[in-house]
Each structure stands twice: as structure tokens, then as C-alpha cells.
Amino acid sequence: MAVQVEVQLSVREAVRQQVGRVHRQAAPIRMYHLSMNTKTLPSARNTVGDLAGLSFAILARLSNESRRRRHLKESGTDDQAARQAPRTGLDINNRDEQIADCTANIESRGGKVVFVYDEPHTSAYKRRRVVAEDGTVEYRVIRPVYRKALSDLRKGVAPNGERLDGLICPDLDRLTRDNRDLEDSIDVVQRFGRPILDNSGALDLTTESGRTNARVVTAFNNAQSAATGRRVKRKHQALQREGIPTGGTRPFGWCEDKRTLNPPEARLLRAAVYELLNGGSLYVICAEWNRDGIVTARGKAWRAEGLKAVLRNPRMAGYRMFTVVGDDGAESEGGSRHVRTLLDADGDPVIGQWKRMITPEKWTAVLEIIGEAPVRGAGSNTRKYMGTGTLRCGRCDTALRAMKAPPSAGKPQGYFWYGCHSKGKGGCGGIKIDGPNTDKALIELAVAVYERAAAAREATVAPTPWTGAARLKAVAEDMAAAKAARKAGRLTAERYYADLHEYETEQRALLKDRNAHMKANAAARDIPATLGADWRKGRLSLTEQRAYLEQAFSAVIVKPAGRGRRMTTMDRLEPVDAS
Template structure:
């Protein structure tokens, strides 16, 4: 049944009707929009939240989570490939993991399913590069508890140490949970102890730096023309034609096994490289063509790990200067250094 591309299972897949072959228009459209949003920068968690707000449920009638979004997107059936579940047992941890992969035919090619595809193979490859092809062992964990940890550095001459988050002592009569970012004391051997700044105000400033940079880059992408076709498409097509040609010649015994497999190893390595390059090309192109994510509007719906990811992706570091006057704007003390800048 796998080799014939016949669908199985008791529950209909999301995006398809009960026959598991015919597209369910509304769900298929939602999946296409989800793929577009992932490729243009949205997070699975934000998409799950939007689905739940809209009252869109899974085919079992349940709400969405970031993991169910990833599960649907990882399944190659949405690009027309027959899939199968693979269970792997880890003897060291005593746990079992389950992943979904395309079924391959005798020639090592993905088996086409007996149903309509929702997205292209290229888009499926690109989106799984972003979210990962295999499930994580658990929810992502980030040891950082503060938005600026690992990003903020002391701007005093000769220092440059990372600032540390420190809860305000009770004697300062600050609100519950208030904290500072401080340069470690000289006695610690890690800093100068000469810089301290309000934590909540600094985190708010970091948020605005990230959002402003995101919006600036979105405007630049919209103002810049994008190529209609990836420049390596012809080379990739030629490599695949050569592989097919040599495979046929080998079946006819026109080339030796040694020559054939030597050629195949080299050509498949080139094919993998080109596919990876195409995926890397598609992501910025789709971001330029698609509707940019409204980071300003969605920031409040992101969890801490997702906010940290945006900060780390945008900012290489932020230098924090000493206070010039009491009560001055926190933003005036920050010098952002963005990733990708010289």
C-alpha cells in the first residue's frame, strides 16, 4: 500500500476530506497560508494561537499547539508524497521517538500518493528546513530568564563585560519582580561594577530596537526587486537528468558498477548542495514577496523563548553606558550593534 501510494489511517488528515484524497478547501487554504507565514518569519506558536482564536480545530476537534502545527507541516503528504512513521528507541534514555518520512521506491525516489498535493515539494523542503525535519525530544528550553541576558555589555572603557540580571533589594522599595542589569563587581574578576540600568525599561527598549529593525528590513525588502528564478535551477535540472541517464545506462550494462557508483556519489552530493542552496534562496525571496509578519502586533502573543530568538537573531550585542543624569531615558544609554553590520 505504501509503494502504491494508497492512503491509510482511521483519521482524515488535516486539509483533506474523509476519502483522504480530495482537498478540503478551507483547511487546504489555511495550510498554504501557514506555510507562507512560516517562510516569512512567523512562529508555529503564533500560528497555533491564531488558529485557536479563529475557532479552527484539528481533525480530531482539538485546539492547536506549536507541536501540532509542526507535526502537520513535517508530514510529506501535504506536498503529495506517501509517508510512513518511523519509530526509534534510544537505549540510553529508554525513550521512543516517532518521525514521519517519505516512502521511497526501488530507485530511491519518493512515492507519489494517490491524492492532491496542498503545497509544492520545494515549499515543503523549505518549511521543514526552518522548523526541523524531526520532532524535538521535548519543548525547547532556554536557560536565559531575562531578555537582555547575554546581549548587554558594559560600555565603560576597558570593560565590555556582559551585564547580569539582579533582583532589586527590598530596601529600594521597587515593584514585585523589579530587577536591574548590572556590570559584575571588580572583586568578581568579571567586570568593573560601574554600570547599572533598569531591567524592565531596558527590556522594553530591546523590544523596540528589534521591532524597528524588523520593520526597516521589511520596507527594504519591499523596495528591492527579487529575481523570478533561482540561478541554479538549470544546473540542478541538469544534474538530475544526468543521474537519470547514467541510471538507465547502468541498467543496460553500458557502464561498469565502479564508474556508475563513483559518478552517483559525486552527483548526489552536488544535488544535495544545490537543493540546500535553493532552500536558502527561497526563504528571503518568499519574505520579500509575501506579506511581512506584523511583529509589533504579535509581540505580546509570543512566549519568552520566541522573543529571545528574535532578539538574538537581530542584535549581536548592545552596549550600555553609564547614566549621565538620574532619570534620563534608558534608550539614550544603549548602543545597538546589529547582526550583519560591519
């Protein structure tokens, strides 16, 4: 260990000395000749110290706070608010100071600044998941503004049309903390003869020693960022074990302290859970909330996938959660993100230090309906017709698509048909039916289903009870007894985990059966009494129409029109009950 520390200290001292030499060499009195491209630059005599006649762009970083202030200033309506906005100190090295320093540096050496690249608060270190052209997954630092600056530098033209001869940034640490990105900058300097500088004078990519120094410093900066990331991760893990809420946007349903409930939002969430457990649709709930002007904690409109994420969060049941990154559940950089329940050393959920929204039993029932994690491709779609996804071809069972009528058909504006795909696209091409009339028929069929369900509910004296409640309770008691026996040393690890696996398997099966029973027992309980009138008069959004239609039918088969006899649109539709 002592040898390793000594080696690390000697390497750092060597780097420190190298940086000091570059600082001294970069003084204005010392000139370095660049291999300039005479086709793109006005003269080949320019040097790192002498920038006369050269046009530079600045790569400036916008912190979250400075970006907000700039937005207020540029809006033209909140100048006073921009001036009076309180400072937190997070933007102490803000955009204006970066630009002033870089401009003074360039102008003092005879050059001029022609453009400023404003880079948002993006990390120069953290990698993101990227899918390459061949379908493989790679991890890269995503910085589109930085890429745009290098691209313009290669062309020698700034976005405003001015000639671009070089780029300057506050320091090497801001230029990049990734060696792959640094090599791209080196390539621009070497191949196109356009310098990339920093205010400190330590960045010199025009010489071999300068490039070596930049590579070493970037590697150390990368390691420093990695070490900081590890420390932050350990801190969050400690907070998680104690059930302490952390920073970020407040969760919908809770106040800014992330501990106490927000009464109006809590009522909405609990009502949504009730509707979902009783056969309701998340799409309908979101449509109603959006119509009433209810927004997310970030001020956005509600979408079904967003509401699912809220309901999936273990916070709903009072449990501490942790974020899983990656499709395989591994905590790798990039990939999809979702949350899971944090378990302690004994396998029990860690209780969060906040008020729970619903009971753990109800939350488990919700997960049985919406799933524990997002499913790829399960987001909302862009279909614009009510029947797509529900209508099926009566000949080949392919889902029908909507086809707009061309002007030559002589149909009213907006007219369309539902038809089967051609043989080359997986269908038979043999079914076609009037679109508007089919939508009207689908409404009547769906409303009739809901009216029959309402009549059946009124005729039912009481809902049938679920018969597995006693067994579910017994399984929970057996699991608790096994855990107590294991802690007391009366049960071996092999026997305990074998029994636990059997108990958990039976518990999941019972919970799934209970939730299916709850849904079937209360199906369509909360369907509005005015559904038929609202639907027929066009008071429902397309999202609500599709949701009610998919609840009523698993599919609606469109039969061929037949020959020699005229069939109505209703005669050609054969609904398949969703139950």
C-alpha cells in the first residue's frame, strides 16, 4: 500500500511540474508557430501568443441558475424578476464572467470574439447509453453543443456566418473530462490548424508535449470525477438505509419537505388507486386530470406512463426506494430507469421517513395491475382513430388500419376507411369498411355492454367474497414464523431459504388471484351514468374513447361484406367480450 501511495504521489508531482512548465511557456512573450492551413486562415504567421486577425468562438457553460436568469432576461417581460432573483452561489462562475474573461484574453492578443456557444448544465464526464447504427449499445458523454462547436471549427464558419479560426474555453476541465472527447479536439487542431485555447494558458494542443499534458490532466480529472461519484453514491446509500428522503423535485402527493402529504393531491392519488382497482383506466384518469388543469409536480400535463411511475413508486406504501438503471436491472450508466423497494439485511422493506399514501396491501394490488417495472413499448401511441387496435380482419385476423380517402374518391373532408393491410405487409387486403359509420357502431356496442353491466350490478345482492383470504393470512404468518426461527438459530439457512421460496411463490399466486377477483367483482363499477350521452355527443376525448372501448372488448371482428346482399355496418361487426 505504501509503495502504491508513493507511486501515485510521484506521478502527481510530475504532472504538477509539467503543468507549471506549460503555464510559463504559454506567456505572451513566448510565441509558438502553428502549422496553419493557408486556405482557411488569413496568414500562416499566427501563433498561440499572437492572435491578430483571428476570429474566435467561446465555449461557455450555463449552470442551472444562470440558465434560468438568462431565460428571464431574454423573455423581455420579467427583467425586474431577473434582476431581483435571489442568488444561491451555484453560478458564481457564471456565463457573463466566463465570456468577459475569454473575450479579454482574445482581444488582448489581437483577436476578436465572433460567437458564443452556450452549453447547458451537461456533464463533461458522465456517460449515457447510446445505440449505434449497427444496433450495439455504447456509452458516451453526450454533449451536442460541444460537438457542434467542433464541427463548425472544422468548417471554419460560425453559426452566425462569421469566419471561425479558433475556440476558447474557461479551462481544460470545462472543455472535457473524457479522453475520447479530447482526442476529437486534438484532431481538429492538428488536421485543420485551428487552435483550441483556455484562459489559464495550460491548454496547448499544438505541440506534442502540450497534447501529452492535456491527456494526462484529463485522465486525472476523469478519475477525480469518478471518485466524487463514488462518494456521492455512498452518501445516498447511507440515506437510503435510514429511509431519509433526498433532493430533487418533490413527489406528486407530498409537500416540499417530501415527508408530509399534500391533501388535494393525496385525495387525487387515492381516488386514482380506487378507480384502478375497480376496473378504471389510467388513460381516462389522466384525461380527466388534464381537463381539470391538474399538472404533475414539474408542471407538465399527465400521461398514463407518468402516472404509472408515480403509482409504482414504493413511496406510495411508505417504503424507501432506490433507482435501478439499465434494462437488466444492473446499476450501469445509462439505460432505462425505474425504482424498486429497498430491503434491509433481513430482507424486509426499509420504512421511509414520510407519511404513506396507501396501505402496502393496496399498493401490491396496484402493481399486479400495472406491473412492477416499465415494459418496453408499453407507452402511449400516436393512433388517431378510435377503432385501430381493436378492429380485426374477419379473414386473416390482422389488425385493421385507418386509410384517409383521397380527393379523387369524392368523399367529405376527413372521411376514412378501416381496411386490412395488403398481402405484402402481413394482411390479406380483403376487408374494407366505412370509418365514420364503424366508429358510431362501436360506440353503440360499447355503451350496450356497460349498460348491461350496470343492470347486472343492480340485480346482484352482494359481491361474492374472495375465498383465499384465510390462506393468504396463514402464509404471511408462516413466513414471519420462519424468519423468527432463523434469527433464533432453530432453522438452518438451507431449510429457511427453501421454505421462504415456497411461501413467496404461494403468496404471489394468492395475491394475483385476489387482485383478479377484485377487478372482476368490481368491473365497470365507476362507469359514469352519462357515459352513453357523453360519448354520442362527442364529449369524450379520443384517449377516453379508446380506453372505454378496450375495456369493453378484447377485439371486434369485421366480417366480409358478402356478395349479392347488402349488409349494414353493424351487421359486419362481431364483438369479442373482454372478459
